[in-house]
Amino acid sequence: xxxxxxxxxxxxxxxxxxxxxxxxxxxLPPLPEWWLARKRAAFERFAALPLPVRTDESxxxxxxxxxxxxxxxxxxxARAVPFASIGLSKAARLIFANGRLFSREILAPDLGxxxxxxxxxxxxLREHGDLVREHLLAQPARxxxxxxxxxxxxxxxxxxxxxxxxxxxxxxxxxxxxFALGDRAAVFPHTLVVADEGARVTVIDYFGSQxxxxxxxxxxxxxxxxxxxxxxxxxxxxxxxxxxxxxQSNSTVVRRDASVQSLNLxxxxxxxxxxxHSQLQAPGANSEMLSLTVARDDQEFDQRTLQIHxxxxxxxxxxxxxxxxxxxxxxxSGLIVVDPDAQKTDAYQxxxxxxxxxxxxxxxxxxxxxxxxxxxxxHGATTSRIDxxxxxxxxxxxxxKRAADELLTFGFFEEVLNRLSQDDLHAALxxxxxxxxxxxxxxx
Amino acid sequence: xxxxxxxxxxxxxxxxxxxxxxxxxxxxxEVHAIMGPNGTGKSTLAKVIAGHPDYTVTGGDVLxxxxxxxxxxxxxxxxxxxxxAFQYPSEIPGVSIANFLRAAVQARLPxxxxxxxxxxxxxxxxxxxxxxxxxxxxxRSVNEGFSGGEKKRCEILQMAMLEPKMAVMDETxxxxxxxxxxxxxEGVNALRGPGxxxxxxxxxxxxxxxxxxxxxxxxxxxxxxxxxxxSLALELESRGYDWVKQELAALPA
Ligand SMILES: Nc1ncnc2c1ncn2[C@@H]1O[C@H](COP(=O)(O)OP(=O)(O)OP(=O)(O)O)[C@@H](O)[C@H]1O
Ligand SMILES: [Mg+2]
Numbered sequence: 001x002x003x004x005x006x007x008x009x010x011x012x013x014x015x016x017x018x019x020x021x022x023x024x025x026x027x028l029p030p031l032p033e034w035w036l037a038r039k040r041a042a043f044e045r046f047a048a049l050p051l052p053v054r055t056d057e058s059x060x061x062x063x064x065x066x067x068x069x070x071x072x073x074x075x076x077x078a079r080a081v082p083f084a085s086i087g088l089s090k091a092a093r094l095i096f097a098n099g100r101l102f103s104r105e106i107l108a109p110d111l112g113x114x115x116x117x118x119x120x121x122x123x124x125l126r127e128h129g130d131l132v133r134e135h136l137l138a139q140p141a142r143x144x145x146x147x148x149x150x151x152x153x154x155x156x157x158x159x160x161x162x163x164x165x166x167x168x169x170x171x172x173x174x175x176x177x178x179f180a181l182g183d184r185a186a187v188f189p190h191t192l193v194v195a196d197e198g199a200r201v202t203v204i205d206y207f208g209s210q211x212x213x214x215x216x217x218x219x220x221x222x223x224x225x226x227x228x229x230x231x232x233x234x235x236x237x238x239x240x241x242x243x244x245x246x247x248q249s250n251s252t253v254v255r256r257d258a259s260v261q262s263l264n265l266x267x268x269x270x271x272x273x274x275x276x277h278s279q280l281q282a283p284g285a286n287s288e289m290l291s292l293t294v295a296r297d298d299q300e301f302d303q304r305t306l307q308i309h310x311x312x313x314x315x316x317x318x319x320x321x322x323x324x325x326x327x328x329x330x331x332x333s334g335l336i337v338v339d340p341d342a343q344k345t346d347a348y349q350x351x352x353x354x355x356x357x358x359x360x361x362x363x364x365x366x367x368x369x370x371x372x373x374x375x376x377x378x379h380g381a382t383t384s385r386i387d388x389x390x391x392x393x394x395x396x397x398x399x400x401k402r403a404a405d406e407l408l409t410f411g412f413f414e415e416v417l418n419r420l421s422q423d424d425l426h427a428a429l430x431x432x433x434x435x436x437x438x439x440x441x442x443x444x
Numbered sequence: 445x446x447x448x449x450x451x452x453x454x455x456x457x458x459x460x461x462x463x464x465x466x467x468x469x470x471x472x473x474e475v476h477a478i479m480g481p482n483g484t485g486k487s488t489l490a491k492v493i494a495g496h497p498d499y500t501v502t503g504g505d506v507l508x509x510x511x512x513x514x515x516x517x518x519x520x521x522x523x524x525x526x527x528x529a530f531q532y533p534s535e536i537p538g539v540s541i542a543n544f545l546r547a548a549v550q551a552r553l554p555x556x557x558x559x560x561x562x563x564x565x566x567x568x569x570x571x572x573x574x575x576x577x578x579x580x581x582x583x584r585s586v587n588e589g590f591s592g593g594e595k596k597r598c599e600i601l602q603m604a605m606l607e608p609k610m611a612v613m614d615e616t617x618x619x620x621x622x623x624x625x626x627x628x629x630e631g632v633n634a635l636r637g638p639g640x641x642x643x644x645x646x647x648x649x650x651x652x653x654x655x656x657x658x659x660x661x662x663x664x665x666x667x668x669x670x671x672x673x674x675s676l677a678l679e680l681e682s683r684g685y686d687w688v689k690q691e692l693a694a695l696p697a
Contacts, residue, residue, distance in 0.1 A: 388497070393534040396494050397548040397602060398522035407547055411538030411585070418538075 011050045014069025015186070016151060018047070024074065024155055029122060032129055038137075042153035049147035058144025061331045061363040062302045066245060066271045069151075072217045075185035078102060082210045083177060086428045090204075091172035092118040097179045099157035099187050108172055116201075117163040118174055121190060124161035131163060135194055135225050139251040143275040143304040148247045152188050152219045159190030164199035164230075173202040173235075173425065180209050180216045180240060189220040195230035195258075202233040202422065207248075208268070209241035216244040218269075223251050226258035228282075233261045235425065237432065240268035242297070249275040254314075257284035263420065265429060266293040266301050267436050273302040280307070280314035280342075290416050291320040292429075294436050295328030295360070305334040307349065309342040309372075318349045321416050323409045324360035333365040336379060340371040349379040354412045356386065356405060406437050446472040446509050446525065446609040448493070448641055454503035455485070455492050455666075462488045464666035465504070470641040472609060477644045477652055477677060480663035481685050486645045487531050489663075490614045493643075494528035495521045508610065523552055525609030529599040529616045531645075536586040541598065542568065544586050545605050552606075571604040575631045592619030600631045607635075612643045617651040629654030649681035662688055 021043045025031075031039070051067055052059040078097035091108035094101065101120050111118065117128065124132050141149035160176040178189035191205050209216060218240050226232045240246050246269040252260050266272060278287035293301045307316040322330045332351040353362035364381035386405050394404035413433060420426045448470040455463035462485040470476050480486055492499045493506055495518030505512050513521045536544065545568065550559045572579055575597055587595050596616050603611055613632070617625055632655050636642070644655065652660070652674060660677045662670040664685070669692055670676065680688075 387534075390534045390536050392496055392518060393530070393536065394544070394547075395518035396522055396528050396530075397544070397606065398519050398551045399547050400519045400551060401517065403547060403551065404519070407539050407544065408536070410543075411536055414538030414585075 011048055012069065013047055015072040016046070016069055016155065018043070020074070021154060024157075027074075028157065032125055034133055035125055039154050039156075042150045046147055046150035046154050049150065051147065052144065056144065058304065058333075060333070060365065062273070063271060063300050063329075066300070068245070069217070071184055071215070072186035073184050075099065075180070075182050075187065078179065078181045081177070081179050081181070082208065086432060088175075088204070088424060088428045089172050090175045091170050093175045093177070094118065094120070094160050095177040095179070096158065096160075096189060098181055098185055099189070101158055108170070111170070114168050115165040116168060116170055117161065119161050121156075121159040121161050121192065124192075128161065128163060131194055132161065132192065135223050136192055137221065137223065139223070139253065139277065139279070141249060141275070142277060143249070143306055145247055145249055145273065145275055148219050149221065149249055152190070152221050155186070156188045156190055159192065162191070162193045162201065162203060164195045164201045166196040167198045169200040170202070173204050175204045175206065177206045177208070178220070180214075180218055180244065183214045184216070185214070186217040187220070189218065191222040193223070193232055193234065194225045195227055195232050197228040198230060199227070200231045202425070203235070205234070205236045206239070207237065207246070208239045209244060212242040214241045214243055216241050218244055218246040218248070220246070220248045221250070222248075224260055224262070225253045226255060226260045228256045228258060230255070230258045231260070233420075233422070234263070235429070236262070236264040238264065238266050238268055238272060238274075240272070242268060242270055242299070244269045246272040248273070250277060252276070252278040252287055254278065254280050254285035254287050256282035259286040259288075261288040261290070261419070263290040263292070263416065263429075265432065266291065266295075269299065271300045271302070273304070275304045277306045278308065278316055280309045280311060280316055282311045283313040285311065286315045287317075288419065289316065289318040289320075290419055292413050292416050292433070293320075293322040293330060294325070294433065295322060295330050296325040298327050300329045300331075302331045303333070305349070307334075307336045307347055309336075309338045309345040309347060312341060312343045312345070314342060315346040316348070317346075319416055319419070320351045321354070321413060322352070322362060323354045323356060323412060324362055325356045327357070327359045329361045329363070331363045331365075332381065333367070334379065335367040335369060336377055338370040338372045338375050338377065343372050343374045345372060345375040345377070347375065347377045351381040352412075353381070353383040354386070354409060355383060356409065409437070410434065446639075446641060447507075448526075448610040448643070449507040450493070450504070451507070452504035453489070453492070453506060454501065455488055456500045456502050457488070457498065461502070462499075462666055463492065466663075466667055468643075468661065468668060470610060470643050472641040473638045474659065475636065475642040475644060475655060475657045476659045476661060477646060477657040478661050478663050478668075479646060479677065479680055484663050485666045486663055487614055490528055490531075490612045490645060493612055494518055494526060519551070522606070522608075527603050527606060527608030527611040529596075529603060529611065529613040531614040531618070533587050533595045533599055535588045535590075537588050539586050540583050541586055542582040545602065548602070548606060568605065571601055574634065575601050575604070576627050577601055593621060593624045596620055597624060597628055600628050604631065604635060609639065610641045610643070612645070614645045615647065616644070617646055617648055625651065626654065649677045652677045664688060664692065
């Protein structure tokens with residue numbers, strides 16, 4: 001036997017080389033020292049970390065071969081965006097195209113007077129530096145995407161910053177639109193929401209492309225911080241190009257008596273990983289984590305979640321529903337963690353998959369890690385098919401099989417949509433899903 | 445003029461024959477009642493007519509207006525004018541009555557034509573009022589959490605909205621309280637007319653005092669073994685099925 005001195009190959013960085021990073025920094029306006037330092041550190045982390053491999057527990061069942069970073073380029077600024085209103089009135093609207101601000105509209109005239117900030121991260125770094133520093137990417141990536149979080153932080157150009165001061169309620173939703181335009185475009189969208197004591201706000205984050213054939217990379221993140229008694233409703237609609245690789249990570253921090261409700265609608269991308277991480281930090285904190293996925297063709301949706309209860313009397317409730325068509329794949333891996341002193345925790349986790357095709361594949365890995373003894377926790381996963389008796393009932397009323405299955409799928413999703421307390425939001429999302437199915441039909 | 449013709453129909457579930465050579469003709473304008481002991485195949489007959497995929501037709505035919513429906517899917521048959529009021533209507537979570545019926549009405553429109561929502565709701569509310577169904581039901585999930593009687597009323601609401609040529613009603617009276625029975629019967633009677641034929645499966649003579657049938661048939665062991673007018677139902681009510689069975693047994697094989 002001979003011992004050879006094997007030097008590990010450098011970790012792959014794809015198009016995101018050191019030179020590309022320096023060029024990226026040079027393209028930015030002057031940054032605060034702390035942020036520049038963090039970006040540099042993030043780049044080093046990114047460059048040092050390997051890409052996930054099949055044997056990584058946190059990437060179990062994922063198509064790790066699809067995680068290539070090669071061939072992407074910093075996209076050109078966009079001249080037009082495929083913005084389409086879904087008919088919801090908004091308090092403010094920020095549109096980003098290829099990572100840069102395209103337009104900013106404050107539609108509710110009293111927002112500024114009430115101290116609500118809806119601005120770019122670039123502006124916020126200058127004008128609200130302390131808040132950004134405290135909350136931007138403040139939580140470590142714990143769900144496996146360390147390399148991609150680092151890439152996001154290093155190459156982040158701009159994003160949305162929303163701050164709602166103490167006691168202010170923003171009645172209408174704030175819309176953030178992020179578009180990736182052009183083949184080979186790489187984007188790093190970010191949305192940071194800080195709701196101070198007793199504040200209330202609804203944020204809708206849209207992600208989209210113009211053309212379903214464009215190969216793109218989207219590595220996004222959002223940070224939601226709900227201060228004492230605050231309420232945040234967050235809706236994410238992921239509708240990237242069907243040739244995109246998309247990785248999105250969410251960090252939700254919930255303080256005393258605060259409550260966050262998030263609903264992510266997953267429609268686009270070739271391969272989409274979504275990591276969602278809720279921390280219930282103080283008594284009375286509540287996080288409701290909802291998700292709906294329409295997985296079709298060869299799409300893969302990979303969802304990893306963490307509900308961490310760090311204080312007594314906290315609650316988290318997760319309901320993820322996937323409808324799978326054709327050869328689509330989904331992965332759900334969820335973990336509830338209850339710290340030793342988080343007594344009287346209520347934690348629920350449920351993943352439900354509706355298989356509309358024999359070739360589709362749903363993987364489910366629910367999990368619990370409970371160190372307190374007085375808790376109420378349930379977790380479970382189910383996989384079902386269209387119930388033939390329900391299908392027959394609809395067909396017996398003249399509804400063709402395909403339309404019947406569609407109705408049953410909407411019915412399956414309705415349980416999640418019903419959790420939204422805002423009726424118009426519910427209606428708008430329902431329309432979005434129906435349009436997606438209609439598009440599916442048109443494509444055939 | 446429409447007709448539903450069942451010709452020497454044989455039906456099996458798996459290898460088990462259930463309907464064993466049943467013939468019956470229903471013309472529009474007529475109401476036929478089928479009575480018979482539990483387990484004789486009445487619901488099987490109803491579901492086979494509607495096109496349930498679990499049953500195998502091993503012989504005979506079912507014709508609507510002279511054309512065999514057996515090769516058609518359930519939805520095609522329904523659009524051609526057949527309706528089944530289910531003995532046990534399915535619960536469909538998350539699908540509201542309004543959306544469900546809207547899809548059913550939409551399915552009957554020519555390709556590319558959109559339903560007129562205002563007219564649809566107007567008609568829906570009118571039918572609901574007639575059947576004394578609270579308008580709030582439109583936003584409830586189909587049959588989910590409905591009481592037995594509410595389910596049956598909802599079946600008749602669907603029938604009223606879809607205006608079939610031939611309706612098979614499977615024990616629509618069971619589970620109804622006395623008032624509901626009257627309301628549902630009035631609803632059916634309002635639909636009665638030269639454009640509608642009805643095949644009504646029931647165990648109770650009471651229904652037939654509200655919806656007076658033109659013909660009454662006794663089904664036993666997968667066949668119709670006796671037919672008559674409404675007086676046959678009265679006779680069954682007072683004497684049970686044993687005498688029918690005895691009559692049958694007395695017949696030479
Ligand atoms: N899906 C099925 N699988 C197996 N057997 C079945 C199935 N459906 C019906 N059967 C059997 O077929 C026979 C006829 O059933 P059916 O429901 O048609 O009777 P019915 O006359 O409607 O009875 P009831 O008056 O109780 O409603 C019964 O023996 C029943 O158990
Ligand atoms: Mg029956």
